[in-house]
Amino acid sequence: MVSAFGIALFGFVLATALATALLRDILAVIIVFAAYSLGMALFYAFLLAPDVAMTEAAIGAGVTTLLLLLTIATTVREEPGIAIERPNLPALVVFGGLLVVMIGTVTQFPALGSRNAPVWSNPEVTQYYLEHSYKDTKVHNAVTAVLAGYRGFDTFGEAVVVFAAGISTLVVLGREVFTRE
Amino acid sequence: MSDRQPNEKPVVRGADGSESAYVESQVIMSTVRVIAPFSLTYGFFLLFHGADSPGGSFQGGAIIGATVLMIAFAFGIESTRNWLRNRTVVVLAAGGAAMFALVGLIPMAYGANFLEHPFYHEQFGIKTKWGLEAIEALGVAPIVAGVVSGLFFVIAAGALPATEEVSEDD
Numbered sequence: 347m348v349s350a351f352g353i354a355l356f357g358f359v360l361a362t363a364l365a366t367a368l369l370r371d372i373l374a375v376i377i378v379f380a381a382y383s384l385g386m387a388l389f390y391a392f393l394l395a396p397d398v399a400m401t402e403a404a405i406g407a408g409v410t411t412l413l414l415l416l417t418i419a420t421t422v423r424e425e426p427g428i429a430i431e432r433p434n435l436p437a438l439v440v441f442g443g444l445l446v447v448m449i450g451t452v453t454q455f456p457a458l459g460s461r462n463a464p465v466w467s468n469p470e471v472t473q474y475y476l477e478h479s480y481k482d483t484k485v486h487n488a489v490t491a492v493l494a495g496y497r498g499f500d501t502f503g504e505a506v507v508v509f510a511a512g513i514s515t516l517v518v519l520g521r522e523v524f525t526r527e
Numbered sequence: 528m529s530d531r532q533p534n535e536k537p538v539v540r541g542a543d544g545s546e547s548a549y550v551e552s553q554v555i556m557s558t559v560r561v562i563a564p565f566s567l568t569y570g571f572f573l574l575f576h577g578a579d580s581p582g583g584s585f586q587g588g589a590i591i592g593a594t595v596l597m598i599a600f601a602f603g604i605e606s607t608r609n610w611l612r613n614r615t616v617v618v619l620a621a622g623g624a625a626m627f628a629l630v631g632l633i634p635m636a637y638g639a640n641f642l643e644h645p646f647y648h649e650q651f652g653i654k655t656k657w658g659l660e661a662i663e664a665l666g667v668a669p670i671v672a673g674v675v676s677g678l679f680f681v682i683a684a685g686a687l688p689a690t691e692e693v694s695e696d697d
Contacts (some may be wrong), residue, residue, distance in 0.1 A: 516681060525612060525613045
């Protein structure tokens with residue numbers, strides 16, 4: 347994270363995150379939050395995690411923004427009067443404490459690409475999947491091999507959670523159909 | 528934006544008389560006309576190439592579902608709701624979950640473990656890769672695409688009033 351692009355991206359994500367927290371108008375918050383998600387998607391791509399980047403761009407920036415917009419469109423939007431949220435002192439104290447813990451944690455992380463990172467210092471686990479995934483499954487993408495193969499039961503649970511989210515929304519809203527009969 | 532009153536918003540009535548959030552816009556309609564075929568193709572590309580390149584069923588399914596959302600945003604939620612039958616959404620979501628469970632349970636019926644992919648090769652000569660592809664393309668992707676588009680329409684419709692009885696059945 348030494349390139350100018352990385353620093354600019356970090357600044358963009360930080361600025362949009364702060365704006366999301368501080369802006370008063372909900373519509374403005376949703377739009378800035380979409381920009382934040384797009385920045386995070388670029389960040390994941392920048393950190394060489396394209397699978398996570400695609401999910402963040404599609405779900406975080408796309409679907410979540412549309413669902414939030416839809417929700418405020420069906421409710422009454424209050425005119426804020428003031429542009430910036432007045433900080434709440436107890437919330438600020440909690441935030442400060444959390445920030446100290448987070449910064450303390452992040453500074454203990456191994457550097458990006460460091461040989462001491464757990465992913466490298468445990469070669470018998472990591473290297474096993476990298477070496478065996480193609481031989482075992484004939485699938486080139488090791489992420490897919492782990493998700494659908496080695497860890498398939500876990501993925502089954504995740505898929506059922508997505509399914510349950512759809513059903514529970516129907517239950518909460520008291521409807522029997524998603525679209526029409 | 529501060530001089531606009533909240534109740535000045537143009538109100539479009541849906542088929543059931545409820546308020547719709549839809550506002551017709553030539554710019555959004557033209558943009559979606561260009562982007563939708565691309566994003567649908569890209570969603571299927573991610574879905575079918577997930578095994579060999581970045582991406583996969585979750586991302587592909589989400590983009591396919593988001594394409595339906597995009598069309599609904601541009602051309603009207605009510606008219607898109609009429610085009611997309613509830614049966615389609617339910618078959619995608621529930622069928623995906625059932626297919627995933629089926630791929631996992633068939634080896635168990637023969638005494639192997641849940642989702643034991645190599646079993647398909649030993650028993651039926653089906654390549655292990657096709658088991659993974661079946662989970663991706665027939666399981667996860669339809670669930671995600673169905674739930675994403677279903678959530679959009681059900682949230683757009685909002686909650687039913689508590690006194691109103693649901694009389695129709697599917």
